[in-house]
Amino acid sequence: MQKKLKAFERLLQIMDDLRTGCPWDKEQTLESLRYLTIEEVYELSDAILDKNMEEIKKELGDLMLHLVFYSKIGSETNDFDIADVLDSISEKLVFRHPHIYGDVEANDPETVKQNWEKLKLKEGRESVLEGVPLSLPAMVKAYRIQEKVKGVGFDWEKPEQVWEKVEEEIQEFHDEAKLPNNKEKMEGEFGDLLFSLINYARYLDINPEDALERTNKKFIKRFKYLEAESKKIGKTLDEMSLAEMDVYWEAAKKL
Numbered sequence: 001m002q003k004k005l006k007a008f009e010r011l012l013q014i015m016d017d018l019r020t021g022c023p024w025d026k027e028q029t030l031e032s033l034r035y036l037t038i039e040e041v042y043e044l045s046d047a048i049l050d051k052n053m054e055e056i057k058k059e060l061g062d063l064m065l066h067l068v069f070y071s072k073i074g075s076e077t078n079d080f081d082i083a084d085v086l087d088s089i090s091e092k093l094v095f096r097h098p099h100i101y102g103d104v105e106a107n108d109p110e111t112v113k114q115n116w117e118k119l120k121l122k123e124g125r126e127s128v129l130e131g132v133p134l135s136l137p138a139m140v141k142a143y144r145i146q147e148k149v150k151g152v153g154f155d156w157e158k159p160e161q162v163w164e165k166v167e168e169e170i171q172e173f174h175d176e177a178k179l180p181n182n183k184e185k186m187e188g189e190f191g192d193l194l195f196s197l198i199n200y201a202r203y204l205d206i207n208p209e210d211a212l213e214r215t216n217k218k219f220i221k222r223f224k225y226l227e228a229e230s231k232k233i234g235k236t237l238d239e240m241s242l243a244e245m246d247v248y249w250e251a252a253k254k255l
Contacts, residue, residue: 114152139194
């Protein structure tokens with residue numbers, strides 16, 4: 001524990017030095033750091049999907065720097081400091097884990113989640129959905145919305161029911177897609193279809209964001225292979241037929 005505290009203290013001291021001595025660090029604000037923090041979170045996400053432990057360690061360090069940076073700026077305006085930030089999360093964790101720090105029983109993860117959402121309402125929130133950030137990407141937001149309402153019992157009983165909903169939405173989207181000049185209704189039905197697919201993925205314990213990103217990475221890898229192989233035969237992709245490209249695509253799938 002002492003080693004960890006010393007490492008954290010060192011980072012705090014470095015942050016103090018940078019804030020007073022570095023021209024770039026001096027001029028940063030909560031707003032200017034915001035988009036950089038979002039970028040760091042996505043870089044951490046990439047490292048996690050790649051299962052690159054060395055990169056995960058580095059990206060966590062970058063993110064930790066941002067947390068310390070925000071706290072430093074907060075201390076300069078006398079709004080909060082790092083101690084306030086840490087005390088706040090500690091108090092929240094103790095309050096939301098009465099099965100650890102109180103006499104409530106919760107012997108499985110699902111019960112813990114349900115208790116968590118109920119305790120949030122006791123903190124003064126009018127809706128369980130207030131905890132879903134408005135700026136989340138739509139797929140992540142849909143997944144979190146579904147998790148939140150499940151925590152208070154608003155959910156399907158069986159996976160089969162969810163799949164029936166998916167099939168229903170597929171048919172409704174297909175029906176709208178056959179009609180001319182129908183973009184708005186098609187978009188609405190497509191959104192419903194995606195929402196139901198995300199819900200089904202949740203029932204199967206699949207994170208749809210992770211699944212789609214892995215597919216993105218897989219596609220990029222195969223397409224780059226196709227580009228590289230086309231160069232070897234002296235052709236650009238627009239000079240090749242789909243049949244020719246498909247040969248290399250299938251080869252990429254086997255690698």
